[in-house]
Amino acid sequence: MIDLSPAAREHLLALADDEHMIGAQHATWIGVTPFLEEDLAFCSIAQDELGHALELYQLLTDDVDRFALLRDAADYRSCWFAERSTPEWSDALVRHWLYDHAERLRWQALAHSSVAEVAVLARLVDREESFHRQHADQLMRRLLTSGEARPIVIAALHRLLPIAVGIFDPVASERGAIDEGVVASSSADLAMSWRTTISQQLETLGVTIDWPVGTDEQRHRTVRDPGFAAFHDELREVISLDPGAVW
Secondary structure: OOOOOHHHHHHHHHHHHHHHHHHHHHOOOOOOOOOHHHHHHHHHHHHHHHHHHHHHHHHOOOOOHHHHHHOOOOOOOOOHHHHHOOOHHHHHHHHHHHHHHHHHHHOOOOOOEEEEHHHHHHHHHHHHHHHHHHHHHHHHHHHHOOOOOHHHHHHHHHHHHHHHHHHHHOOOHHHHHHOOOOOOOOOHHHHHHHHHHHHHHHHHHOOOOOEEEEEOOOOOOOOOOOHHHOOOHHHOOOOOHHHOOOO
């Protein structure tokens, strides 16, 4: 744990909780994806994302396990897109692709942070994340050029975009984090870059999308997804047996 301002803590917490939730959600697909290759890939990616969450949590607390798993729901700052379950494989894949392109921008905005530990971590994570993006890009390209899979993936894109834009819902203290030099860019600027990247990649594959505006699906990061409570119970199922145990 390091000494951080409230603005810095809140900004890093949002990313840490997103990484935690997306890693845990990816892990639900291990062993049940349509291809053995994807079982292995999602296992590796889930492990990386949870590792990134761990590194961020260690900057915020000296008791990572309790902090990560036993907080009240209102104390999390994850976005709905990271929290929500994806029972359809097409949704899991599309979320992986949309999230990892957003993640690249978020980590790069921390690469020259005024907090040295954050800057070092961001540069390390960005290198690791490049492999996640390559995997997602290749799989999306393969499926969007397949006659059978193409309409299924496009339908998943339209389902998820209204929630995906919430990745860039800022925390209340974002202005303070920018002024302190903790992060280099605002969420609004990152969202614009992300939309451009996603649109351009889809256009090369002949897919045009309409970006949602002012959708009811967007929620501030202090409000949990309707399915969060059940998922949170699953995450803390073991630690709740004996919160004081040393594993």
